[in-house]
Amino acid sequence: MLLIKGGRVIDPASGRDEIGHLVLEDGKVREFLTGEAPARFQGKVISAVGKWVVPGLIDMHVHLRDPGYEWKEDISTGTRAAAAGGFTSVACMANTNPVNDSPEVTRHIIEKAHREGYANVFPVAAVTRGLEGKEMADFSELADAGAVAFSDDGKPVENSLLLRRAMEYVRPFGYLILSHAEDSVLAGGGAAHEGWTARKLGIPGIPSVAEEVAIARDILIARQVGGKLHIQHISTRMGVDLLRMARRAGLDVTGETAPQYFTLTDAALEGYDTNAKMNPPLRGEEDRMAILEGIQDGTIDAIACDHAPHEAYVKKCEFAAAANGIIGLQTSLPLSLSLLAGGKVAPARLVELLSAGPARILCLRGKGTLAAGADADVTVIDPEVEWEFGPSDVLSKSMNSPFLGWKMRGRAAATICGGRIRHVTIAGVTADA
């Protein structure tokens, strides 16, 4: 039994935003109470006065590097970073070694997460065998093993016919394909957004159209086959516009963006900072503004950080040779909280983007809500605390973040997963083993 008392409970899925007390029991939400907190309570008590109590945050796009690249990250450290960042669930991409294109790998991830994880791990399996873009993976077997969706993330499914067939094939089963939307021919070996910064620095560019063409293609294929589709890491203005258009046309298409795309622009590449190198690349200011608009007007359904850990030496090199990607699980929430400034994004909307939205997209039952009977996944957020993200805060095995040294506002005060306290910074409360 766990009582979280006196917090502002924000649960957009059940339309709740009020001060009260949340009782968790047997890994489920038992009830929500208002008025006086229960005087005598048999169990742990967390005081959440002045804090928000929200359904456990869900990051639907992370790379845990396990199996195969455990020196970058593993399921234990990755989920520990997740819990510290307020996330009770993550969906991990298939570009492991071996690739998650077989039920053995899917099960390995699930079982290891069960044993060593600090958060729920939902594997995303490959669309194509070996991520090679040639043959479809065995979707049903993978789904039965526990895969919640399919993506070749890291690369696009280049063959339009193959993507069409895959989307068409899985439609009757309700499986979801997540698209890393990139025309890699148009992207043409680029290393940074094709804009002034790349021109000035002499870095080969990745034009916005490389993403836009791919998003348009994927949406049109979804339309053709009547399938559903989710667009990953949208970074461009036209990408947001295309998603908006698809939605207005009544298509079953959702999309995510990452905190880096509404926080930074390609100006961060000055000095050839390899920690600002990622794919899709940091774009221009007008793209950043468009992402913010998409978040405000509901076009974008989820914020997912694309946590991509890398060991130091693959970043400590000349820009062209540096690996793509940044860690993000511990900075995603505070960077997202910065959206509240100016009042254009309401707290409930933020909770949708970070919890209810991804739960709905991935059909995670019992997640993304605090309604009675839901899973006891809860994040207590201190929206005001000011802190600096320093190297000693990093719980990931890797340090590749452009946000190191940044002053942050707000973070997870407690992360409760399945009724167990997996992370807590509230005085007098200890984490469960």
Added chain:
Amino acid sequence: MEWHRRNVLGLSDFHPEEMEFVIDTARSMEEVLTRDIKKVPALRGKTVVNLFFEASTRTRTSFEIAGKRLSADVVNFSSGTSSVTKGETLLDTARNIEAMKPNILVVRHSASGAALFLSRHVSCSIINAGDGANEHPTQGLLDLYTILKVKGKIAGLKIAIVGDILHSRVVRSDLHSLGRMGAKLWLCGPAPLVPREMERTGAVVTSDIREAVRGADVIIMLRIQLERQKTAYFPSLREYSRRFGLNRDVFSLAKDDAVIMHPGPINRGVELSDELADCEHSLVLRQVESGVAVRMALLYLLAGGSHVAH
């Protein structure tokens, strides 16, 4: 003026006075080159390593001669004869060389930012001899010096640069050296090779070579680098030459006393017609001369010199 730089990584942060100071020093160096014994002991006991990760003959030779004229010990390291091919990282290679205690590393690398990156991790001085499509500062300075010799000034000159602007580190350095000294720059080439964003530098961007050359004082033709192109940016060399090659007909639009420059090596008959390459307006070989003097000047200044020993 006082010289405080430890490295010369690019011209993006060079003030005009600083460039003038380098040119003044180069003038003194050039005087050395007119002597019977073209060698001064200024860098005796200093070691210069030419660390070249990209094929180059002329730039490396120019640095080597510059170093030797100053009595430095010059060692050449090129990737063909190194452990780079065995998968060593750039940083490891540079640190290994650094452990041998050179005073100055002259670095050429195919990745933009490579020289800046190394400067953050090694303690000896670094001269960038070309990093990807970023900068080629000694070329920017030698172009400046060469034009000054002939024209006596930069301000107000119309200077057209024609060719592959996108991949050119020469352009990015010339934009700083010539642009900052007040030239009016025109960038010309096939549209996919002349990014529109370059207008942000204040240069005029065009795909019409006649417009670029009309009334120009200086025309810098760039080598069209077929080897850099994985996919075609224009239909063929034949078409390129027709649209963007400099020949008598196009050159006649320039000022009567216009000069032609080229960082080399020239593709004769492609970007520059055979006759123009050797005509009296061509400064190509004077650029090479200036190059040695400018590189001597930089080596000298980085090694701590303040005046030339006579």
